[in-house]
Amino acid sequence: MKKDRISREGVNVRLPEGMREIIQQRAKENQRSMNAEIVYHLNRAFIEMKKADAAA
Template sequence: MIRETPDKFMLRLPEGLRNRIKEAAERNFRSMNAEIVFHLNRTYAEDETKKVDVTA
């Protein structure tokens, strides 16, 4: 069985943003990575619901 490894991505954050993410993650009982992934998923899920069906 082949196990798929998650993608790794280096990211530069504006000053202060890392601390904001860390504080939010602690409030939500998540790791910083999980907090970032949560918000990315939520943002892109919202984008999907806003798409207009041009085939109708």
């Protein structure tokens, strides 16, 4: 049986100096890949933006 795959898109991002190391360290602390760490924080940021928009 073929498993359904989640569609994902790739994107290249230029990070400010030192940010890669911060992401790498946080990912290690949280036992996530760097990609998962970035996605986690993006999701949190968008949730907060949505809350702020709703409150305005």
